[in-house]
Amino acid sequence: MSAALLAGEAAARAVPVVAGVLGAGGVAVAALPARVRMRAELRRRWRTWAFAAPVFLGALWAGPGGAFLLAAGLGVVAVAEYARMTGLPRGERAVLWAAAVLLPAAALATAGWRPPAALGALDVSGTVDLSGTVDLFGTLDLSGTLDLLGTVDLLDARTVGALLLLAVLPALFSGDAGHGFTRASRTVFGLLWIPLSLTGLVLLGDTAVAVGVAVAFGDVGAWCGGTALGRRGPLARPLSPLSPNKTWAGVAGSAAAAAAGLAAVGAFAPLLWAAVLTGCVLGDLLESMVKRESGVKDAGTWLPGFGGLLDRVDSLLLALPMAMAVTL
Structure with a gap:
């Protein structure tokens, strides 16, 4: 189901x-x-x-499509309020706004969702059989990362790590020695508190x-x-x-x-x-x-x-x- x-x-x-x-x-x-x-x-x-x-x-x-729109909409408004309360500059706000959309989108892809029109136009079940056609002697293992029905796990530790790196970049490159750590910490907290939490609307079904x-x-x-x-x-x-x-x-x-x-x-x-x-x-x-x-x-x-x-x-x-x- x-x-x-x-x-x-x-x-x-x-x-x-x-x-x-x-x-x-x-x-x-x-x-x-x-x-x-x-x-x-x-x-x-x-x-x-x-x-x-x-x-x-x-x-x-x-x-899932509606859940994505709900999560992204709530996230964009919520991070705007959070950034205003905590006094985050434009660079950090941009990171949070991007995460508010991209993290639910990654959750949507992880859940294997496809637009209804695409699902009706393409049926790949049983049409592709790769067993025995390629042998890379065990050098390539895609188990758990790729599903031929369209499920790609985009919401993993690498994604979260990349977003955390982006969260600290504005403070690092601005050379803000007085408040840079505070800015970066507030951005990381905001990212975990709002966009990452809201992916649950997509992933929990x-x-x-x-x-x-x-x-x-x-x-x-x-x-x-x-x-x-x-x-x-x-x-x-x-x-x-x-x-x-x-x-x-x-x-x-x-x-x-x-x-x-x-x-x-x-x-x-x-x-x-x-x-x-x-x-x-x-x-x-x-x-x-x-x-x-x-x-x-x-x-x-x-x-x-x-x-x-x-x-x-x-x-x-x-x-x-x-x-x-x-x-x-």
């Missing part, structure tokens, strides 16, 4: 779940009395969720749908748990000084909601749940660390109810590589 079909089936299972939750949430937010302090903020957040959910699920429903839904549930559950249980008692203790509003009550709420999200789309597994929960809990703290050093409250101002794109996908950026680690 193709990756596109699997992703389409997973998205089809997720659509009624997400639609039901969005519908119930919309009714609840609309019914909030005017005296509720966060009424306007919650309505803005709901509108953003209502826009983002169809875009996310629709892209993954389209298969149907699991990417489950991770995205579960992360969304986990983020909402963290807010609900922190609001309901995080005012007093042992669960009110903050996780880290980086974000005093993030409490153990939020972790409990996130754990329950993420598990419910995975179960709702038929993808619950303990390791995958742990990967998603790690992203939900630590992803937000990671972005808080970046923002605090940069002296900003939000990564941007254009996304209603959240700030910037990084403020919305910070959990996903950690959950995706964790999910790849436990499933691929």
